Amino acid sequence: MTELTFLPDRTALEAVGLRARYRRREALRECTFRVPAGRVCALVGPNGAGKSTLLAVAAGLRRPSGGRLRVLGGTPGDPAVRPRVAYLAQDKPLYPHFTVAETLSMGRALNPGRWDQAVAERLVREGNLSLNARVGSLSGGQRTCVALAFAFGKRPELLLLDEPMSDLDPLMRHGMMAALMAEAAENATTVVIASHILSELEGTCDYLLLIADGRVRLAGEVEDLISAHRLVMGRYEDVGTPREFAAHTIVEARTTGRQLTALIRPEGPISGTWEITEPSLEELLLGHLRAPGAPALIAPSAEPRMPASRWAA
């Protein structure tokens, strides 16, 4: 919305030692990361990793139990921040008795001065929906479509999407994703998408936040994170991991028969006769999801930049 969005140093989300509870369980513990503005960030992690809790805290629906989270430079839920953040909850809540048109008109009434009816209607049309259809009579996928249109109509600077595509069919998912990315690119919206569907993230997200067990495991530009890793394959018949890997950080190593496949963070050239490739995003994520104990990797752009005085919880 503002020209400031285009400054590379602007921060959309920034957490230091963030903790939050969900149903008396510590869902987030000591989360520290930063998401620069203007990125499309994938938020990945196993079930119960704290993805939804993180998004709910950022949306101002839940108070953190410790640490700090700054959203667009302010506190979540602050009157100056609230109008600039849109959030789509996992269950896509909408009023079932409202028609699509009434739902959008509610969006306009609740976001005075911000609402963009044309954008919202364009996304509704993308899903082939009638404006006069009652929300309660729509299928799950169609409701998702309305909910996405509602979130985008607010013209947010930061869009938080919790499992947005889970009940869309592949065709609709493709169409909605493309429409979403086009809108996001046009307005330089920062998007954070929590998702299980790793394939839908490939090619759309340029930033990555992997959390497991309430902690950040990976954070940074997708490109940088991928190039920091190598997928190593080769014949190996001994027990344990090859000695020549000792100099590197092994994220995960598996042996199938005589074939060894390892995801490693090389600290220099890898010796030995191995087939070395750059992992795909999906391979990178799967490797880290399988090995929750692997050391975290936080790219420099994902380090919080809050003044140190504010780091105290």
Add this chain to the structure above:
Amino acid sequence: MSTEAAPGAPSPGMRKGGDAEGGSGTAGLVRLTLRRHRATAWAALGTLVALLVGLVFLRAAIVDHVRTHRLDTRCVADWGCGFSSEAANAFRDAFGDPLHYTGRLIEFLPLVIGLFVAGPMIGREMESGTYKLAWTQSVSPARWLAVRLAVPAVAVLAGLSLLSAAYTWTWRAVPVGTLPEEWWSRSYDMLGVVPVAHALLAVAVGALVGLAVKRTLAAMGGTLVTYSALVWGLQSLRPRLTGTVTELSAEMPGLIKGEGDAWIVERGLIARSGGRIPEPDCGVGVEPARCAEQHGATGWYLDYHPSSHLWTLQWTEAGIAVALAALTAAASVWLIRRTYP
């Protein structure tokens, strides 16, 4: 009521309309609340109009009957006038039930309104998760709650005030002697400002319980219990809201005062020491005089509120109920501010 009944197909380029609205989104919240409960709002309005029209006709018929049969001169002070008079019996048959049941309805309306606020208005929104939609727009949860409190409160102030005024106006046309079961002390909960104040309390209690419980049915159950307990408390406090008139006598006073419709609060013996023995236990079939002798008493006392106390009692109780409502509403705002950012 239906501020936004399907605005057809809004054309692209309504952005300007959005911008023009400006403001804080409070108007949007009010519209959302009314739209979400449009059916209920229309039903409530319909019921209100029907009851108002019914009361106007009822009053006209009462006035007509009273004038035709001169009940207004014959039944003013004599509480038993009805039983000996055919005209009074006919009056009772014709108007007793309509007046009584309309009154009951008004008596229970505050509870119904409280249950509605607790369940469909707030509990359901928390249970179904739609609050996540409302609270992540440009308006804060606290403002959302304020509107959820204000809309029913304004509806109560407008609608129930009108209804209670109409009922009081109809009730005043009834000669005191004809319908003892509608005397002021028995119709107290349906008259004047008390139903309105009770309803405001019910709205606040419903909102607080709905917010705390977050489940439709549980919130309604909780409101039923909490509000009933509060009203029970108010009712037990009621006789002490203003000083009673005390009448002393040597003979045992009857439970009916001479002027008919007084509200007897307490009757008992006055001991020789000057102390009071309320409702002394004399055993079955003991003469009042012997009873007084048994307790070594010098005479009897009777505490009562004459009908002239009605408005003092009403305004005092309404004041307490509104203060309680304000406290409860403040508690719910505090709760939402503390729980959510």
